[in-house]
Amino acid sequence: MTKEELKYKLGEISREAAFDETGEFLNVIIPSPELLPLIKPLRLNKEFYFDYLFCITCVDWKDYLSMVYHLTSTLHRHTCVVQATITDVHCPQIESVSGIWKTAELNENEIYDLFGVTFLNHPNLRRLFLGDQWKGYPLRKDYTDEHMILL
């Protein structure tokens, strides 16, 4: 499916989706509560069949966080990027997609650890790298550490 077709079809599924076509892939920007309703058909519909979640990450934009899901299909070989915007910076929450792609489980642990995003319905949410005693979320822009060496 080309970018245009994807954009058209996705617009049908989610009314609130905004699109950004400047980059290499089609970017779909949605608010965080809309994530599951959009992403489930993307995985399950035969025409999309985005079965391969190859990159999950989070970007801290200071006044909001955005979760970035890079999806591709091993069947159709088309790619799209779903960006879910989390507006609540102090207590960010989003639905887990670990039930849809198993790779999300460990990756969401990493994001929880480094960004502090809580994933709802995640089977085993824990701090993967830093341990439970660690204060703060290092990859946030406002994170400061007294031991940090500034070069």
Add this chain to the structure above:
Amino acid sequence: MQMTRKPSDITTDAKSGEVLHHEGEFIINMGPQHPATHGVLHLKIWLEGETIKKIEPHLGYIHRGIEKMCERLSYRQFIFSTSRMDYLSAHINNQACALAVEKALGLEVPPRAKAIRIILAELTRIASHELWWACSGLDLGGVTPFFYAFREREAINDIMEETCGARLTQNFIVPGGVMSDLHHNFQKRVKRVLTQIKDNLHEYDEILTGNIIFQNRLKEVGYLSREDAISYGCTGPAARGSGLSCDIRKLYPYDGYEKLDFDEIIFNEGDCWARYRVRMAEILQSVHIIEQLIDSIPDGEFQAKTKNVIKLPKGQFYQRVETARGELGVFIVSDGAATPYRCKFRSPNFSNLSAIPQMAQGAKIGDLVAIMATVDLVIPDIDR
């Protein structure tokens, strides 16, 4: 009849009330210091006898926050830090970063630089697979293969040292090309190494591949179906052993791989033996790629002209390459400044690690070692 467990059979945590383990089960911590985890990987394993019930990876023993570091480094500088992620394919990691920057800038790399990059990348891949072969023999109890593979790997490292200046963390790539031209001995020595590898590969087969003990240790062990490989986001030889076509060099060619003739190695069995054969065949494919290029490296510049301070346009850029272990993705979010706003490395080992609990379900401890050997984890790449 359904088995019911008495409450007394369950050990719970005094504080949280969480179920720790059942009667007859016991937990061992494999790692962070363990001979078979090749680094500081910590696997918490629930065992029943010798059979593995559940595995939980605990990470972060060498987490250095490379992604955070990259936010403070300029686009010329941040390349070097990726050498420390998957240190066995350092050159390919550097290539990924440089490609991402070049893609964002729309920079055309001179053909000579492209050829040099590919040759060095394939040499890195061979060296990495040699080390993997050496260590997988060692993991399964055969010490001797280790030295046979290191003989060839040393020869490759010598070439790297001569041309790049370093044996392992080369940092030879800059945005727009490579740091310097090839050493005048390069072609001669590469050809010699290729002949050496081709002459010695039969020894690998004699001592490990054809060995009945080795084959029995790998066959029908650590099964990963194609669906699971996709779902776990596995890439590289680990996924290609499960029949998933995922070679970035074929699917999304970069640096001129599209002009080269090579095969994507795919086996459908999904067990350790399939993954083993994928890697063994990939060594030959890499040899084949280098052979095509080594006599026809184009003349010309080895570096495109770039500005002193590189500033990327605003936007998000994703570049993937095929390292020796699978797909490495570099995701750069730029806000137009001279440093990346956010830099994410999608490392192949992290996803491959997440599939290990699935593969090792119901296996023995010895099998887990075989699985980890054939998945070929590099821990610094997981922890980043």
Add this chain to the structure above:
Amino acid sequence: MVLITGYVKMNGTEINIKKTGFLKEYFGTIFTSLSSLLTGMKLTGYYFIHPNKIITEQYPDNRATLKMAERFRGEVTLPHNENNEHRCNGCQSCEIACPNGSIKIVTKHEISEDGKKKKRIDTWVYHLEMCTFCNLCIEACPSKAIVMGKKFEHSVYDKSQLVKILNKPGSKVMKEAEE
């Protein structure tokens, strides 16, 4: 016995016994297993009686003859000529280029003979313990003042010994390298 995969030919021998009755399979397994084991033993036996194939390098006995590669990155050095002159004019490009701050250049202002103020280096501090030998400083240097040295035996007992001052006392900038 040549194993043919879907894509490439490999010289390995795969042991697959065809199902031809229990006894034949049983003894066939024993035979192929033993022969595969003997193949391996033949190889190790071959190397056992061929000591000329040994690849061990006799470091540190061969220190005298050991020659590092031309481009080997051992440490950053600031070469001085016989008049105790170097080429560094203190532009600090290397300091900016260094990704992990292993270079610190302290500059001073000197008044030259014709009365002009000129920037000169006071101390050229090199933190070897932080250096990753990435070669970026050498690339950045406009006057080719610094080069990578060939020394690779860096171990010391005290970390402070790894902080080096590269300009020799009383050294000056070469005439042609000024600005």
Add this chain to the structure above:
Amino acid sequence: MEKLHLLFVFSFSWLASHLNMWLRTGIGNSFLLLVTEMLIAGISLLAFLVILCFFLGYMERKVAAFMEIRLGPNRVGPKGSLQIVADTVKLLFKEGLTPDGSDKFLFNLAPFVVVVTSMLAIAPLAFARDFQLWDVNIGIFYVTSISSMAVIGILMAGWSSSNKYSLIGAMRSGAQIVSYELSIGLSLISIVILSGSLRLSDIIQSQANGWWIFKGHIPVLISFIIFIIASTAEINRAPFDLTEAEQELTGGFHTEYAGMKFAMFLLSEYINLFIVSAIAATIFLGGWMPFHIGNLTGFNHAMDYIPSSLWFFGKTFFIIFIIMWFRWTFPRLRIDQLLNLEWKYLLPISMGNTLLVSAMAVFGWYL
């Protein structure tokens, strides 16, 4: 003439009888005499074993190194021959720690049990012509029963360490040694049937006209191979070193041991290696018996002039070399494959083989 013969064929029996006579003149009391003789024998045996282990350690390193295309130890002493001495000194000075949660008594006892059981098995071995510590009439039976006691020491070590890796290693060893005992027993029985005696000296004498491996045709060859495989498993050496399995269990039953206590496990490993090789050499290759070919009198005489002790040690070290060759070539088996190999292959074959050998013995189908 007698002197000349002694010069060529150095006889331990001559030494032993002279020692005995010399002691008899000094000590009148027969009990004291016996005690003194036993002490001398014990001390010389201990010295012999320590030197043997030094030599085996050096040999193992060199064999491994040459197979791995490297040099091996070459710093301490000429060609690195004193490396193992240096290692022993290092182990001696290391702290012999006992883990906190362990069963302290059993933990400290286990290394001694392992070493003592392996030393006991040396008693009936014939090192040379007429040189045997104890020519007991149940020689082979004694050796097999003593060597199967080694498992107790290993289990003790694994259990008392209070370490899960050690425990798994110990349980593996239990399964492994107990099952491989059967094959060893059956392959030894085939020679007992042929020679008609359990006494080791009788078995060696029965090979005066040819070693069993030549006389006994294919069935004895099969039992020889089975004996070598099973005994490699019995002494926990690669590819059957599942009790240690460094890559899986980080050291198995001796994970928690350090210093001298660890050195004792090492010592017992090498003594065991020597014992099984010596038994194989005695039973199948004729012990100290020289190599003779039918009626070639000249050749046979020349062989006779090689000292009998040299014959014994030559054969033993040949088999030790083969077992080391195994170790440095093969990867390790998995635990279930190990048991499969024993119960599905070695045991049925050795049982069938015993039947064949019995038939051979009954019909006299050997030379």
